[in-house]
Amino acid sequence: MNIRQSISALGAAVTVALAGTSHATELEVTHWWTSGGEAAAVAEFAKAFDATGHKWIDGAIAGSGGTARPIIISRILGGDPMGATQLNHGRQAEELIEEGLLTDLTELAEKEGWKDIVNPSSLLDACTLDGRIYCAPVNIHSAQWLWLSHGAFKEAGVDVPKNWGEFVAAAPKLKEAGLQPLAMGQQGWQQNLAFGTITVAVAGMDAWTEVAVNKNAEVAAGPVYKEVFEAAAAARELAKGSNVQDWNLATNLVITNKAGGQIMGDWAQGEFQVAGQVAGEDYTCLPGLGVNEILDTGGDAFYFPVVKDEETKKAQMELASLLVSPEVQVNFNLKKGSLPVRGDIDLSSANDCMQKGLKILADGNVLPSGDMALSPDSQTQIEDLMAEFWSTDMPAADAQASYAAIIEAAE
Amino acid sequence: MPTDAKRPLRIFNNLSAKIASIPMILTVLVVFVGGTAWTVVHSFTKSKLLPKLNFVGLDQYERLWSTRRWLVSIENLALYGLLSLVFTLIIGFFLAALLDRKIRGEAVFRTIFLYPFALSFIVTGLAWQWILNPDLGVQQVVRDLGWASFELNPLNNPDTVMYGILVAGLWQGTGLIMVIMLAGLRGIDEDIWKAARVDGIGTAKTYLKIIIPMMRPVFVTALVLIASGIIKLYDLVVALTNGGPGLSSEVPAKYVINYMFRAQNLGQGFAASTMMLVSVAIILIPWAYLEFGGRKRG
Structure with missing residues (x-):
């Protein structure tokens, strides 16, 4: 082979290689799923x-949504968009859509009939702005769960509670046995989540909707919410002495029978699963604290920033379609412990807790999540308030007054 | 007139030096001054996720000063700032003075004391989080040794958490100040010590009355370094407590970042950062006037 031949051979090889890569597009996907159960779920995606012949470049950002979201948003704003990104659907992406930075998925959604398959329909509504669809919902997460450790209650010599009232009644026994009644990570969002869960359980759906959706400050300052804040103050007593920070460390206290229970979203399920525990035998879950079996329908969705490259655009559409496809939905949600976004798939392999969730979902006892109702600004203010409320002896009445003021000023 | 004819030439004096400083002048004007002005202007708007010029007057400032978290942040920074300034200077000088006594193994001690400075605040924060953790750290070690009632758990108590952060900050920062002080001490002429000794002045008194006044420029340098470290206090808090428990270790810089990005409320974040700038200016301008303005008179 002379030099000329070898050069042309090399050229051909390069052309082939280039042609090859143009089919397999690399798509960087950012998300904040980093705990054991979450990582296993995202691996399914x-x-x-x-x-499909493309390449998933994993862009996991450690440290929960509060850390990851600013990074994701500033990358999109700064003109360095990733191929796709997780966000909680709701009002977080509102302004990005208004600025035309996120891809319109309406065409694909209409072709595949997302309107008919996505259940509950509020999920798709949260992706919709001015009649156009901008995100692909992948799961439903609900925050209103109480996780109970069978081992801890056995050690304390009491039956596993069936609702919040019984849990509060059993707490002194747990304390006597040297156990932490309520595990609680000392971070604002977790305390806010516990508060939100107690709110829905104590105040019920109507009062909650009036406050969170209609921003009615009078109800927030009224007698129904007074009970809520008193119940939260009681829960605060039970959580005293819980010195962990991250949610999964708090869940771990429940798994290792060091704490009686934890109020945490259904993503905690993944941790129990990774630890090899069985629902109903090693742990119990009580949706809506066992009082008001209502779940909110927050969750995760994927958004696709606008990019110039045509190949990447195609890959984005393929991924969007894949995310809501039945098989992927089942595999992902079984690992994640969340509920699938479509009602037409078989989840008989799901465990006890997920079945409970599915039943509530099928009965339509759902409400929109706080992320959908309140702007991130109001959410942060409430989180700040909760961080203070849970870690100090702030009187319930003071907290209620500040809360009402935030609702009053909310947009 | 001859002077008039010469005057235009003055601009071209040292032409190359002036051309060379153009990039820096532009950087200062555009990035520092321009960026600051842009931030201040936008702090009067109700920008949310994206900066927009929809002015709302002083609304953001009114909200800022009625927010408990901001007030707590200011209090914390004042406490941390004052204690950190005093203790860094005292400990730094004390260590430097001890090393200056021509002890054996000076290089070893110098390295040990300076070493923490090589670590980032994030690493410092994590290390101290473990050291001060009641279940893993000092408390447990002392209890295992037999003192069962020993308690050292500053980070989980809202009243003491800032002192926990202070200790970590001092551990990280005093080494550098010590080295600067040591350099200052080495710059003092040996004859001064001899003269003091001849006059029968004690060592401690020599330090206080003669050496420290002579080291004024060194102290000014140290002061600027410490002060800038205090104002930008952020990563240490994030790594050590993330503002907790509750709001008890929040600092202004953290408020700014949180409201700009997590709460998607740029206006509020800008208002907070403008207040930080104003407070720095309030302290800095009189000081700069005394330090540099006074020299012209004298």
């Missing part, structure tokens, strides 16, 4: 996407 990656596997399914790689199987």
